Amino acid sequence: MTAFDQYVTVLGRLRPGSAGQARRVGHLFVVPPRPGPWISALCGLTLRCADIEVLDRPSGMPCEQCLLRAGEHPSVE
Ligand SMILES: [Zn+2]
Secondary structure, three states: OOOOOOOEEEEEEEOOOOOOHHHOOEEEEEEOOOOOOEEEEOOOOEEEHHHEEEEOOOOOOEOHHHHHHHOOOOOOO
């Protein structure tokens, strides 16, 4: 068991209407068992959980930095 076994990796982006379409790229968020009101993506972007639209499958443009870091992060399989 590692420190990240209870974490969940979620694909999400800014909710519709909260930003221009160009800023609504898909980020990877590593969600701890008890998340706070803010959460950081693998790329370092921090958003309020209330502003995130969780995606059940890849949609739209992905965040390149999140994709690059996903291969290095112990919680992402
Ligand atoms: Zn990102």
